[in-house]
Each structure stands twice: as structure tokens, then as C-alpha cells.
Amino acid sequence: MEILDKLTILADSAKYDASCSSSGSKRKNNTTGIGNGNFAGICHSWGADGRCISLLKILFSNSCIYDCKYCINRSSNSIKRATFTPQEVADLTINFYKRNYIEGLFLSSAVIRSPNYTMEMLIKTVLILRNEYNFNGYIHCKTIPGSDQSLIDKLGKLVDRMSINIELPSNNSLKLLAPQKEKANILQPMSYVSNNIKLNKLDKNKFKPNFVPAGQTTQLIIGATPESDLKILKLSEGLYNKLNLKRVYYSAYISVNNDKNLPMLSSPPLLRENRLYQADWLIRFYGFKANELLDETHPNFNNILDPKCEWALRNIENFPIEINTADYFTLLRVPGIGVISAKKIIRARRTFLLDFQELKKLGIVMKRAKYFITCKGKYYDKVYKFNQSFIETNLIYQERLSIPNKNFEQLSLFDNLSPTKEDTIKCLTGSL
Amino acid sequence: MSNWKLINTTFIYDGTFDGFLTIVFDVYSNKTLPKQICSKDLYIPNFLDKTLYINTNYEKSKRVFVGIEKNICYEALYNSYNAFLSNEKDKDINILKYLCEGFELGPKINNMLTNSYVYKVISMRKRVLFECHRLKGLLRFVEVQDNLFYASIHPDNNIIEPLGHHFINRLPNQYFIIHDKYRNLCFLYNGQTYEIIDSTNMNIPQFTESEKLYQNLWKAFFKTIAIKERKNPKCQMQYMPKKYWKDLIEMKY
Known part of the structure; x- marks a missing residue:
């Protein structure tokens, strides 16, 4: 060979x-x-x-x-x-x-x-x-x-x-x-x-x-x-x-194999x-x-929200978190703030108090984080409410925009008008 | 640095790191900030600009080089050297401001990420090193003679030197040429020493017989290792942008 x-x-x-x-x-x-x-x-x-x-x-x-x-x-x-x-x-x-x-x-x-x-x-x-x-x-x-x-x-x-x-x-x-x-x-x-x-x-x-x-x-x-x-x-x-x-x-x-004990997944x-x-x-x-x-009541992850968002929404009483005083591990629990962002925040706040504008300058993604933090005691401008259902709706709305939905279709006036067998025969014989 | 004099002059230098450090020396000792700094290859003469050519002075540049590590910190030297390899147009003036401010404040400068030029320098450093890391993987050698290997690259930033050092450590007994086709630079290594030369008139050599076999093997491996059911060209393109494809054996179009 x-x-x-x-x-x-x-x-x-x-x-x-x-x-x-x-x-x-x-x-x-x-x-x-x-x-x-x-x-x-x-x-x-x-x-x-x-x-x-x-x-x-x-x-x-x-x-x-x-x-x-x-x-x-x-x-x-x-x-x-x-x-x-x-x-x-x-x-x-x-x-x-x-x-x-x-x-x-x-x-x-x-x-x-x-x-x-x-x-x-x-x-x-x-x-x-x-x-x-x-x-x-x-x-x-x-x-x-x-x-x-x-x-x-x-x-x-x-x-x-x-x-x-x-x-x-x-x-x-x-x-x-x-x-x-x-x-x-x-x-x-x-x-x-x-x-x-x-x-x-x-x-x-x-x-x-x-x-x-x-x-x-x-x-x-x-x-x-x-x-x-x-x-x-x-x-x-x-x-x-x-x-x-x-x-x-x-x-x-x-x-890859067919067996009665294996599931058939498309x-x-x-x-x-x-x-x-x-x-x-x-x-x-x-x-x-x-x-x-996860716990016994929620044994599986959500389709739309990532695990950290899901956790944060279930434990909303821990939020909002003040960016200028929170310690490293608390920062890490904010959805949207990862290891690199948390380290950057800790480094930058040694010299300046941080505001939302500075956070953006540091390259911190605010898409999810803005709902869960305060800067100098203030909540993010465009978000006027801090309550669980408001945040959840917004987060889900954002995520749905980024996940391509394959289920919708272009509506058509003639959807219901697929030709029947008789129509086809009429067409073929030329009587229609 | 806030009370320094701003002058409406463009400083021109030879494009080397030593030349740039000479400018840092002059600027810091005169306490005057130029409007713009430009390498002589990139400078387009302009009717309105006042220009001043600064000759490279190795003594001055060495003093600054040692001084950065001594008076600011090693990280500042690391940041400024790597940011200097970037292809961004305003890199020089940003690094200059970063270093001058650094000489006044000391190592604390690296924490001031909300300062626009500090952030710029750090993000340039990051981009350069990221591209360097990426090309450590995406570079492909072709055997052109027994134990002589050739690779062409098209990087955005001038990363040929750090890239070359990586391969010297990795393949110390292999003779190789790394050819930066955008800048016409060649990194030559002969098993002991290396040299970076201009390669405007270089003939690209043909590859050997056995080379063809290994290229085919690699292409076959590349094709089989992907799982069809998980096909995801968008993800592939994100990690391996099209701009690098012309040098990749498996993706050549």
C-alpha cells in the first residue's frame, strides 16, 4: 500500500x-x-x-x-x-x-x-x-x-x-x-x-x-x-x-454507524x-x-443564552456590580467580561476611575456587560431599568439577532395554490 | 510633557529603530514635540511641511535603549520595540509620546490604558505579536535544495525578525530563507548566523523532487482531517484569513 x-x-x-x-x-x-x-x-x-x-x-x-x-x-x-x-x-x-x-x-x-x-x-x-x-x-x-x-x-x-x-x-x-x-x-x-x-x-x-x-x-x-x-x-x-x-x-x-442502541441524528x-x-x-x-x-431543576443549558448569562439572571441579586471597586473574581462573574477584560480593568483603575466611556476605550464588550454593572455608582445610560425580566428580554432579543433563524420563509400569495393532480393532467392534455 | 513646546515640523529618519531612538533622545532633551515623524521611505514631500532630517546616531540611540529599561521598565521597551514593527502610519509619534511620558512617570505608564497613545502603543504591540504568532503557524517552507528551505510571506507588519528568531530556535540545523514579499526583505540563515537583506532582484528557486510528494501528502491529510458533517467555512476563514492563502500550500488558489 x-x-x-x-x-x-x-x-x-x-x-x-x-x-x-x-x-x-x-x-x-x-x-x-x-x-x-x-x-x-x-x-x-x-x-x-x-x-x-x-x-x-x-x-x-x-x-x-x-x-x-x-x-x-x-x-x-x-x-x-x-x-x-x-x-x-x-x-x-x-x-x-x-x-x-x-x-x-x-x-x-x-x-x-x-x-x-x-x-x-x-x-x-x-x-x-x-x-x-x-x-x-x-x-x-x-x-x-x-x-x-x-x-x-x-x-x-x-x-x-x-x-x-x-x-x-x-x-x-x-x-x-x-x-x-x-x-x-x-x-x-x-x-x-x-x-x-x-x-x-x-x-x-x-x-x-x-x-x-x-x-x-x-x-x-x-x-x-x-x-x-x-x-x-x-x-x-x-x-x-x-x-x-x-x-x-x-x-x-x-x-457514523447504524445500531439500534444509537440515536439517529440528522x-x-x-x-x-x-x-x-x-x-x-x-x-x-x-x-x-x-x-x-446547573441544578436538578435546570439540568440542561439554554439554547439562546450562554451559561454565564443564565447564571447571572438566576442570581440577579448579586448585581449590579461596581466596576471601580469589585475584586477580580467578582468582575469575572459579569457576563461579557472575561479574563483579559477583568485584568485590563484592574490595571487601568489604578490610575483613573473608570466610566462607561473608558471601558469602551479599553475594548471591553458592553453588549451583555452593560446590564450588570455600574460605573462610579451610575447605571448604563440607555438602560433605564434594572430588573430581571427587562434584562432577560433584552439579552434574548440581542442573541436572536446574531443566531440565524432558519425556520422562517418568504410568504407568497400562491402558497396554497399548489397544482393538484387533476390540474397537472389538464395541463398535460392542454385543456387548461 | 503637557508644558512642552509643540513645533510644526515633520521629522524624517532612516526608518530603523536606532534612527527612531535618536529622535526620542533629541525630542526629550529639547522638550519640543514635532508634529509628525516619518520614515524617509514613506514620506511624501509636501509644499506646506517644514521638514528636518535627523541622522541616526548610535551613541544616542544606545543611551535611550538602555535608559528605557532602566528608567521606565522592561515592559516599556518590549512594547515600544514591537509596536515599532507595526505598519500603522502614526506609530512613531504615538510611541514617542508614550516614551516621553514614560520617562516622566516611570513604570506606572503601562497602567494608564485610558490614555490614547498608551492604549495605541499597547494595541499595536498586540497586533504585531498576534500576526507574528499567526505566521509562526501559517508559514510554509518549501525545500529548494538539499537542506535549504524557502518560504514566502505577505504580512501586514514588519515581523520578519522575530519570526526568523523563532525558526532559528526551532530548526537550528536547517538552512532557510524567509521572504517578505511586501517589503522585499529576506531573512537568510545558514546554520550559524543570520542576515536580513533587500531582495528586490531575487530569483525564486524551484523546488526539489521529494518536495512534491510531501506537498501532496499534506494536501491529502488536510482534506481528510475535516469532518464533513461539521463543515464551517466561516469559522475557517476567521482563523485563517484569505490574505494569507496565497502562501499556503493547502489553500493556494
């Missing part, structure tokens, strides 16, 4: 993995080597779906022994199968890297023969890159569930990031759709890696090999199973707090995915808790 065909098949199988970040690693280059890590990450291109391409995202192989129902590579699917050799993957990575197409390698794999065998092949590939080519760029590798701990140790010392995809957010769903996998099998290596990262950070030895410096990630599929947003968000909050994950990716379910639930990402950011950078954003 030609390398071009292999690349097409194995990139096609890998594309459903959402993770593609190259951030978090400061790996340095040496004089004879090639590549270095960029702490902020660099995106090199954007695909037709608008997702960034920063890593060469491929599977090592797509001939899987498992038969998970949601997965395109399940063993009972009749798709083209291919397997790389470690040398091929390494050559491809180096040549793409030299031309600045990519930031590094994201190597995942279906399980070939056994988890341990698959893991050994991944390690072999990474070893060629790190030792033979002296490659110091970013490498993200999948941990294969069920492989030995010694193999995880070995791989962890070579790569920058590791991940295991949980995919299905509850045990029941896992039993239903991926009967050969077990929750413990996934969580156990995950906590093993996170413990090792912690121990490695405590180690004060300057010359120690870094263990997974860019941390661990995972992915959850949204919309394949009936879990509510609250349940998913609680799960990711737990993962962040207990296992110190760097990221949880959410991937809107795309119907299009992937992209808005729901977006809301979960927004909430995820609120948890990681804004100091929110999953319980605050």
Missing part, C-alpha cells in the same frame, strides 16, 4: 478525536536536534470544519479487535484497514515538521492484537523520533487501556501529553455501547498517570526526565447517550479536581457542545462550580 493511501485512511479514522492542542510543553531544543515546544501552542492550519490542525493527527492502525458501537473503526465495520510502520510515521512527522506544516505528532491507535502490543508499537515510533531524529517537538500519545504500567511509564517519559478517552459519560452507557470496555479499565491508568505527574513535579532533581509535562486529557461524546448536561459537567469537574486533567474535550456525536448537536465548552471554561478559569451553573 502506498504511503498516501495509508495516510488518507488513518487520518480519516483519527479525525473524530477532538483534541488537537499543542500547548503546555516547554521542551527545549538542543544544538543537534530539531524542534522545540511552544508553551502557548501554535495552530498551523484550519480544516474545512473550522477546527485547528496543529498536530499530525493519525492512527497507528485502524484494525481494531474491539467492537464499540459508536466507533467508526469497530471490528464489524467494513472499511479499509491500514497499519503504519514506526519508521513511516517518524519520517512523515519529521518531513512535515521541517516544512512547518505541523507542531508535532498526535499518535493514537486502534487496538491491534493486544493492548500491550499496540503500546509497544507506539513506544517504538516515539523512540525513533526522540532518539534517532533528536526530535524535541510536541508529541501527544494515547494511552491504550489495559496495557501494563511499565509501558505507561516508558511512554510517559518520552511524550508531552497523554490521553485516554472516556467517550461515554456513564457506566450504563458504556455497558450499552462499548461492552468490551470497562470504566475501571479507563480510570485506573488515568489516575496512575496523574499520580506519576504529581510525583514527578515534587521531584527536585534538575536532571530528571519530565513525565508528561503537558498533562493529561480526555474526551466525552455528547448526544450519543441520554445523560444530561449537569451529569456531564459534574463528571468533568471531578476529573479536573481529582485527576488534575488539563482538558476535557467534548465531541458532538456524529452518526446533524451533530453542535450548540450543545458549544455550551458545554463555555461551561467548562467557566469552571476552569472563572471560579464557577458545576452546581452553580
